Amino acid sequence: MWKFIVRRTALALVIIFLGAFIIYGVMRCMPTSFVESLARQRAAASSTTGGKSYQQWLAELNEAYHMNDDVITGYFNWLGGVLKGDFGESWKYGIPVVEKFNQVIWYSVVLNIITLILEVVICIPLGIQAARHQYSGFDYGITVFAMLCISLPTFFLATVLKYIFAVRLNWFDLYGIVGRYHEQLSASGKIWDMVQHMVLPTLTLTMLNVGGLTRYTRTNMLEVLNADYIRTARAKGLSERVVINRHAFRNTLIPLVSYMSYLVPSLFSGSMITETLYQIPGIGYISYDAMVAGDLPFTMFYAVFGLLLTQVSLMLADIMYAVVDPRVRVN
Amino acid sequence: MSENRINNNEQLALDDGRRVKVLSPGMMVFKRFIRNKLAIAGIIILTFMFVFSFLGGVISPYRQDQVFYKTDSANKEYASAVVNTEYRFFTPDGAQLSTLVRANFSRVVKDVGEDDVAFEADGASWNVHRLGEDFYAIGTAKELGSVTMLGKIVDVKAKPGEEISDTVKDAALKAVQGGSLQFEVDGQSFMLTKGKAKSYTLGTMSEAGIASLLNFNAFGGEDDALVSGYGFRRAAELALRAGEQTFEADGEAYRLDSDADNSAVIYRAGSDEAMASVSNVIVSPMTTGATLEMDYKAAVAEAITQKQMAFEYVNAAGETEKHTIRMRGNNYIIYTEQQTYLIDMYAAPSMAHPLGTDDHGMDVLTRLMYGGRISLMVGFVVMLLENLIGIIIGGISGYFGGWVDTLLMRFVDLFNSIPYYPMMIIAGAIMDAFEVPPYTRIFLLMAIMGIMGWTGVARVVRGQILSLREQDFMVATEATGVRVSRRIFRHLVPNVMPLLIVQATMGLGSIILTEATLSFLGLGIKYPLASWGSIINAASNIYVMTNFWYIWIPAGVLIVLTVLGFNFVGDGLRDAFDPKMKR
Numbered sequence: 001m002w003k004f005i006v007r008r009t010a011l012a013l014v015i016i017f018l019g020a021f022i023i024y025g026v027m028r029c030m031p032t033s034f035v036e037s038l039a040r041q042r043a044a045a046s047s048t049t050g051g052k053s054y055q056q057w058l059a060e061l062n063e064a065y066h067m068n069d070d071v072i073t074g075y076f077n078w079l080g081g082v083l084k085g086d087f088g089e090s091w092k093y094g095i096p097v098v099e100k101f102n103q104v105i106w107y108s109v110v111l112n113i114i115t116l117i118l119e120v121v122i123c124i125p126l127g128i129q130a131a132r133h134q135y136s137g138f139d140y141g142i143t144v145f146a147m148l149c150i151s152l153p154t155f156f157l158a159t160v161l162k163y164i165f166a167v168r169l170n171w172f173d174l175y176g177i178v179g180r181y182h183e184q185l186s187a188s189g190k191i192w193d194m195v196q197h198m199v200l201p202t203l204t205l206t207m208l209n210v211g212g213l214t215r216y217t218r219t220n221m222l223e224v225l226n227a228d229y230i231r232t233a234r235a236k237g238l239s240e241r242v243v244i245n246r247h248a249f250r251n252t253l254i255p256l257v258s259y260m261s262y263l264v265p266s267l268f269s270g271s272m273i274t275e276t277l278y279q280i281p282g283i284g285y286i287s288y289d290a291m292v293a294g295d296l297p298f299t300m301f302y303a304v305f306g307l308l309l310t311q312v313s314l315m316l317a318d319i320m321y322a323v324v325d326p327r328v329r330v331n
Numbered sequence: 332m333s334e335n336r337i338n339n340n341e342q343l344a345l346d347d348g349r350r351v352k353v354l355s356p357g358m359m360v361f362k363r364f365i366r367n368k369l370a371i372a373g374i375i376i377l378t379f380m381f382v383f384s385f386l387g388g389v390i391s392p393y394r395q396d397q398v399f400y401k402t403d404s405a406n407k408e409y410a411s412a413v414v415n416t417e418y419r420f421f422t423p424d425g426a427q428l429s430t431l432v433r434a435n436f437s438r439v440v441k442d443v444g445e446d447d448v449a450f451e452a453d454g455a456s457w458n459v460h461r462l463g464e465d466f467y468a469i470g471t472a473k474e475l476g477s478v479t480m481l482g483k484i485v486d487v488k489a490k491p492g493e494e495i496s497d498t499v500k501d502a503a504l505k506a507v508q509g510g511s512l513q514f515e516v517d518g519q520s521f522m523l524t525k526g527k528a529k530s531y532t533l534g535t536m537s538e539a540g541i542a543s544l545l546n547f548n549a550f551g552g553e554d555d556a557l558v559s560g561y562g563f564r565r566a567a568e569l570a571l572r573a574g575e576q577t578f579e580a581d582g583e584a585y586r587l588d589s590d591a592d593n594s595a596v597i598y599r600a601g602s603d604e605a606m607a608s609v610s611n612v613i614v615s616p617m618t619t620g621a622t623l624e625m626d627y628k629a630a631v632a633e634a635i636t637q638k639q640m641a642f643e644y645v646n647a648a649g650e651t652e653k654h655t656i657r658m659r660g661n662n663y664i665i666y667t668e669q670q671t672y673l674i675d676m677y678a679a680p681s682m683a684h685p686l687g688t689d690d691h692g693m694d695v696l697t698r699l700m701y702g703g704r705i706s707l708m709v710g711f712v713v714m715l716l717e718n719l720i721g722i723i724i725g726g727i728s729g730y731f732g733g734w735v736d737t738l739l740m741r742f743v744d745l746f747n748s749i750p751y752y753p754m755m756i757i758a759g760a761i762m763d764a765f766e767v768p769p770y771t772r773i774f775l776l777m778a779i780m781g782i783m784g785w786t787g788v789a790r791v792v793r794g795q796i797l798s799l800r801e802q803d804f805m806v807a808t809e810a811t812g813v814r815v816s817r818r819i820f821r822h823l824v825p826n827v828m829p830l831l832i833v834q835a836t837m838g839l840g841s842i843i844l845t846e847a848t849l850s851f852l853g854l855g856i857k858y859p860l861a862s863w864g865s866i867i868n869a870a871s872n873i874y875v876m877t878n879f880w881y882i883w884i885p886a887g888v889l890i891v892l893t894v895l896g897f898n899f900v901g902d903g904l905r906d907a908f909d910p911k912m913k914r
Contacts, residue, residue: 011741019748026757030764143369147902151894153844155851156887159870167877174873272752273848291756299753306750 001322005315012311016304017079023303024075027296034091034294035061065091065296078300088297092290097301101283105268107177108275108282111198112267115205116260119213122206124256127217128249131225142214149211158204158277165200172200175279201278205271216259217252224251254324261320265313269306360829363907370903376896380889384703391694395701396859398692399684401675409654409667410623412614412631415544420469421561422540428469429453436469436542443467447513447522447536458522458536460513463572465544465611470536478503478523478531487533495533503533541565547597549607550625558607571595571609594636596629612636614665631656635663677879687881690869691858695882699889702861706893709777709862710843714835716781717842721788722831728789729796730819740793747786754783759854769860776855780845784838791834795827829908836901840894847890863890 039061043054052060062068069077081088087097130142166174173179179193224230225248233247272284279285283302290298354362364370388395418437420428428436435450439459442448447460449472458472476489485504489495495503499516506514506523513522523531541564549558557563563580570578570587577586577600584600594610608625610632616623627644634642634656641655654667674692678684686695728739758779762772799805800823808818849855850864857865863886870876870883 011744015741015745015748018745022749023753026754030757030760140369143902147369147895147898148891151840151844151891151898153847153851153864153867153887153890153894155848155864156867156890159867159876159883160887163870163876163880273852287753288756291753292760303750303753306753307748310748 001319005319008315008318012308012315015311016307019307020079020300020304021075024078024296024300025071027294027299028071028074030294033067034296035065035067037294038091078297082304087301090290090295090298092293092295092298093286097297100286100298101301101305104281104286105283107280108269108271108284109267111201111205111275111280111282112271114198114202115209116263116267118202118206119209120260123210123213124217127214128221128244128252130214130218131221132244134222142218146211146214146218149207149209150215151211152208154204154208154273155277157207158200158274161200161204172196177280197278197280201274201280204274204278208274213259217256220255221248221252224248227251254321257324258317258321262313262317264316265309269309360904360907364903367903367906369899370907373896373899373903376892377900380703380707380893380896383889384700384707387700388697388704391697391700393694393697395698395861396693397697399675399678399688399694400692401673401678402670403673404668404670406655406666407669408617408664409669410614410616410627410631410665412612412635412656412663412665413661414635415546415611415613418467418542418544419546420540420542421559421564423561426539428540432457432469432539436467440467440542457539458534460520460522460536460538462541462569466568466572467542468536468538469540469542470538472522472534472536474532474534475521476533478507478533480507480530507531541568543568544611545571545609546611546613547607547609548625548628550605554606567597567609594632608632610636617664631663631665677875677882680881686885687879689866689882690872690875695866695885698861698866699863699886702856702863702866702886703889703893705773705856705860705862706843706846706864706890709773709780709846710839712777713780713784713842713846714839716777717785717788717838718831718835720781720785722792722827724785725789725792726796726819726823729793730800730823732797732800736793739789743786743789746783749783751783755779755849755854756852759849759852769857772857773860776846776849780842784842787838788831788834791830792827795830796823799823799826829904833901833905833908836897836904840897840901843890843894843897863887 036058039054039057042057042061043052046052046057066074066077078088089095090097090100093100126142130139133139162174165171173196177194177197178190179197182190182193185193230243230248233243238247269283271282272288274280275282275284276288283305287298287302290302418433418440420433420436422428429452431452435452435457436459439448439450443459443461447458449456449458451457456472458470460468460470462468474490475493476487476495479486479488485507487495487500487503499521502514502516503521503523506521513520515521520536522534522536541561543564545568547558547564547567549555560581566578566580567585567587570576571589574589575587577584579585585606586598586600587595588598589595589609594612595608596605597607597609598604599606605625608629610629612632612635614623614628614631624647627646630642630644631654634640634654639656641653644652644654646652652667654665657664657666675688676690676692678688678692680687684694684696686699689695689698724739724743728736728743762775767775805818805822808822813822846855846862847864847867850862851868851871853865853868855864856862866886867883867890869879875882
């Protein structure tokens with residue numbers, strides 16, 4: 001077990017190192033970099049007062065932002081900083097990357113945790129019921145519903161929800177995490193205000209994810225229900241409730257726990273499209289903005305963070321699988 | 332029938348194999364597939380989508396980038412008019428009135444009544460003489476002598492160095508006795524200016540120019556110079572003030588057709604064609620650079636002087652235009668219903684455009700059809716590309732195993748860990764910067780999506796091959812010495828195919844979703860080409876989202892239905908290939 005973890009960790013580090021290098025290289029190839037647009041702005045601002053030209057600004061800013069280094073030197077400089085725990089300062093937001101990250105990450109985490117809880121509460125009962133009554137009208141309904149949720153494009157679902165609830169019914173605001181008069185509200189009012197703004201994003205994310213988990217639960221439950229030990233349990237004359245709850249459901253949990261442990265790290269990764277569409281200042285939206293602006297330190301931080309999460313979740317899934325199912329040997 | 336024949340000819344045992352109808356594996360899969368209601372629903376949806384996209388584009392009467400126009404009438408500000416309160420000055424050729432003189436004139440003009448008013452400017456003494464309503468002559472005054480009245484005796488004395496003829500003296504006497512201060516002798520006008528007690532100063536006035544509030548407009552440019560000439564103006568205005576029908580200027584005769592309020596039309600004698608119009612209203616067009624027809628100006632002036640707030644005007648094309656006049660400050664603004672040729676943006680659904688038009692004035696339904704082609708095409712090409720790369724890499728990895736497998740799988744891990752959307756955003760930005768043409772962009776997009784997406788296929792193929800390799804039939808092929816290529820393509824690949832087909836069908840749906848998302852973010856398909864995602868992109872504008880549901884809802888429904896169709900079919904295929912689950 002420990003050997004596996006050590007080997008997997010070493011591999012993860014290599015992957016993170018190479019993956020970060022690829023992202024760094026691609027970011028440096030971006031045609032309109034942050035520095036160029038900044039130089040253009042500065043040149044335009046100082047052109048009336050006879051200040052420096054675009055070329056001068058560009059040369060100076062390239063120097064200041066270490067853009068003159070070639071890609072490999074630049075990458076290792078960045079990596080050197082990271083190993084010392086210094087991710088640099090965000091170019092777009094002007095504060096240390098880690099500080100910005102701390103400001104925004106909790107929006108994403110709260111959003112994702114609520115979504116995950118809703119998902120579990122909705123999907124597992126639905127999936128189990130559908131499996132118990134396979135080929136019934138209810139089962140077909142659940143299957144179609146789950147398929148529909150999988151087939152929904154995020155942006156379309158978000159737009160339709162906004163159209164119905166924000167534009168037509170006027171229940172919620174279209175954008176943002178706080179309302180216009182947030183500052184004037186009392187403490188509890190502020191929280192309520194934010195809760196209200198979280199409703200539509202949560203609904204969107206839940207609907208998008210419900211399909212997958214429901215189908216997964218249903219498939220696994222079907223598999224378990226067809227197993228011999230369930231037949232044995234029934235043959236023993238156990239009540240249907242005991243058969244389902246004690247024998248079938250517990251065994252269905254094995255793959256479900258593994259599936260959900262895979263989801264835990266993704267709680268932190270944010271959901272770029274949903275957050276951007278609702279302009280929730282979570283990690284997804286903030287890093288989308290940083291990426292579009294060509295903010296190298298923030299993008300690199302987000303990329304490495306993402307790589308780390310992926311590796312951790314893969315490892316966690318393997319380990320959890322072994323933990324919940326002693327028959328599995330991870331090696 | 333066949334059963335009957337068998338029964339007639341021979342008796343079959345209960346366990347005779349011929350009693351069982353044997354189906355080929357493919358046929359069994361097919362039978363299981365068509366028994367699945369959802370799969371059939373999926374097939375119907377997909378058939379509809381293909382017909383809609385690939386036949387629809389052919390049938391549709393419009394091109395995908397055809398822009399529609401409409402004519403719209405809007406009440407626009409067309410011209411402004413003002414009643415002239417600024418005097419205009421006209422001088423004989425060569426003469427000029429200085430600014431000081433003009434200013435002095437404006438100052439004193441309101442005092443000019445029956446009597447002349449004098450002022451001093453530029454070292455000379457000037458006289459303003461009223462010729463008619465808002466029509467004055469300005470001239471330099473020259474003192475000739477004085478007239479003194481003593482009871483009945485009037486004495487006219489000449490200034491030293493000046494001479495006054497007897498006729499002038501007689502005329503001056505008559506004028507004084509008659510109470511008039513002006514008289515004319517032989518075309519020369521004389522004036523008497525009241526001095527102390529009963530004495531007057533006698534002087535002449537030589538006219539330097541005239542001032543008038545009226546505005547002359549020549550019909551046709553060639554008469555502009557004539558109309559603003561001193562001689563013509565003076566003669567015309569005098570005739571107008573006197574109510575005469577004809578006048579003569581510079582040796583030519585003209586006819587005058589006057590209205591109340593001093594507005595009039597001037598014709599050349601013997602011609603019915605109007606030459607110039609006279610009015611105290613100045614009409615100018617609202618848009619710079621435009622010119623107004625003289626007839627139109629005359630019509631506006633007439634409407635304003637008659638205090639009408641609306642009038643009709645027959646334009647050069649013979650159409651009757653309706654104009655309305657509104658006051659704004661001291662100005663009159665003339666509004667007219669103008670026909671404008673506009674791009675037919677956001678047209679509501681109609682017979683010609685069942686789903687209206689979008690922000691470029693293009694038919695939404697037609698764009699949906701062409702967009703469907705691109706969305707489906709991208710889906711298939713990317714799917715094929717992913718499978719091509721995935722099968723090769725996964726196949727090599729699984730078949731050879733060992734260090735090749737380890738190396739390739741670590742490569743897959745690395746590829747898999749690259750965040751997808753950040754990569755696509757950067758790729759989109761790079762394509763934007765190089766201004767890749769729309770068609771090339773599609774191919775590049777398909778290539779990038781394929782390269783980013785093959786790892787899943789590679790994993791599946793490798794896993795399958797790894798497990799198949801150990802099975803007895805593969806050991807048998809090895810034992811019987813079957814060639815490697817035959818072993819791979821004849822024995823391994825057909826066993827992997829079912830799973831790949833299922834995966835590919837499900838994958839098609841998610842590729843279409845991804846492409847739509849990218850296009851929605853503006854990173855994918857670009858104008859003038861369309862994809863379903865880029866059509867919904869219009870809804871990121873709140874105005875469009877709120878008011879024009881018919882532009883973006885249908886595209887979204889099409890995406891959902893297509894992906895749903897692929898998922899249904901994929902699900903059905905999986906159940907058909909793998910009947911274990913069907914217990």
